[in-house]
Amino acid sequence: MKTALVTGGAGFIGSHLVDRLVSEGIRVVVLDNLATGNWDNLAHHDEQHVTRVLWDVSEPWPDDILPRAVDWVFHLASPASPVHYRRLAVQTLMVNSVGTKHALDFALRSHARFILASTSESYGDPEVSPQPETYWGRVNPVGPRSCYDESKRFGEALTSEYVRTYDLDARILRFFNCYGPRMQAEDGRVVPNFVRQALQGEALTVYGTGQQTRSFCYVSDEVDGIWRAAVADGIAGEIINIGNPEERTILNFAEMVADIAGITLQIEPRPLPPDDPTNRCPDISKARRILGWEPRTDLRVGLEETFRFFRSQGSP
Ligand SMILES: NC(=O)c1ccc[n+]([C@@H]2O[C@H](COP(=O)([O-])OP(=O)(O)OC[C@H]3O[C@@H](n4cnc5c(N)ncnc54)[C@H](O)[C@@H]3O)[C@@H](O)[C@H]2O)c1
Structure with missing residues (x-):
């Protein structure tokens, strides 16, 4: 073995x-x-x-x-x-x-x-x-x-x-x-932040203009x-x-999270932390x-799984 x-x-x-x-x-x-x-x-x-x-x-x-x-x-x-x-x-x-x-x-x-x-x-x-x-x-x-x-x-x-x-x-x-199940609700990263806030019906905290990009695997x-x-x-x-x-702006990502949660998007703006990268996109x-690898999971499907996990952990 x-x-x-x-x-x-x-x-x-x-x-x-x-x-x-x-x-x-x-x-x-x-x-x-x-x-x-x-x-x-x-x-x-x-x-x-x-x-x-x-x-x-x-x-x-x-x-x-x-x-x-x-x-x-x-x-x-x-x-x-x-x-x-x-x-x-x-x-x-x-x-x-x-x-x-x-x-x-x-x-x-x-x-x-x-x-x-x-x-x-x-x-x-x-x-x-x-x-x-x-x-x-x-x-x-x-x-x-x-x-x-x-x-x-x-x-x-x-x-x-x-x-x-x-x-x-x-x-x-x-x-x-x-991102995905087993992320910690309070670890401050954008996916658990948004999912937790959406489940609790809170405004989503967006740092800076929200035009910075990320890509989620x-x-x-x-x-x-x-x-x-x-x-x-x-x-x-x-x-x-x-x-x-697949690169998207944080604002665009916030819209998708709100849509999956079935809530009207509300934004709470916060100042951009120092040295926060303005873009993140891998050349794969x-x-x-x-x-012979590339990601296969659609962001919406993966996010729905993540929502299910957070709900199973007791988030509303
Ligand atoms: N999650 C991401 O998006 C991401 C992106 C880039 C790189 N990474 C890298 O992937 C790895 C795993 O990340 P993750 O998101 O699962 O983080 P995580 O915090 O969930 O897992 C890290 C694990 O390392 C353990 N650990 C930390 N310091 C330790 C030490 N001194 N001795 C023994 N164990 C220790 C923690 O207890 C934890 O179980 C990390 O090296 C991280 O830098 C993650």
Whole structure:
């Protein structure tokens, strides 16, 4: 039986990845310190298929309780929403630097393939749209978002160096905005914000003019991209965007949310946070070419699933 180690597996994307791995017949070990995740996301798995280890991956790893050999290391541990990474700024810098080094060393020791969850934030506030993997980005190195953006960029540099220096079979995936069930209602990202506010009949909070764009990838599509990258041969060192290229303005997105909720759209304007990117749209031609991957879930369908999840959690 093949084995995968997933850091951050109790979180939103990580828990969906664990579901997919288990459905592929893989045994999974999850390392998570529950900084922003929850074991409830894995409650439907038994210990035989999914081993849960409560651990801060920025600390030296507990080799005595981990398997000696695994087939894949998926490194997803990191706060991901601005609300969480501002609250956990130093921890975010640590998990994406020191934590990434521990994960890379473990992958080397156990002869595993390594998959780094990086981010479109590596591009910062971009001057080109859509963003191809070859674009170097425009990132403020010392701003309020830099604990996340720059530590992810460091993680990419470290991973690339483990490929060049130690011949590690690693790939770097830059995730763009992903959404779906198991997002936290209060994590401040636009999808849970709008869905929660719509369900409670509140005005939707829009930052700035609402003309900034985002593109939203449903979580099952995201996980399919991760899995394809994990099983693809001959792509060591490759960096691949995983996201949905269908770009829309935040205002347009707010209209769709209100329509699904069956409410009249009301907007509560808020000032734009510093360094907020004005556009976000992945160029996914590389993912299409080398993984045969592209997102398939219609935004409306994915949003309806997300609404169902929030309702099941007790939102009105
Ligand atoms: N969701 C998105 O739209 C998105 C976009 C780009 C990149 N990403 C990346 O994908 C990954 C997963 O994001 P998510 O949205 O599922 O976030 P999440 O907050 O739901 O999950 C992150 C998980 O990592 C765990 N974690 C954090 N610090 C840890 C540490 N020091 N040790 C062990 N575990 C730790 C948390 O407890 C949580 O379970 C992150 O690396 C994030 O940067 C996500």
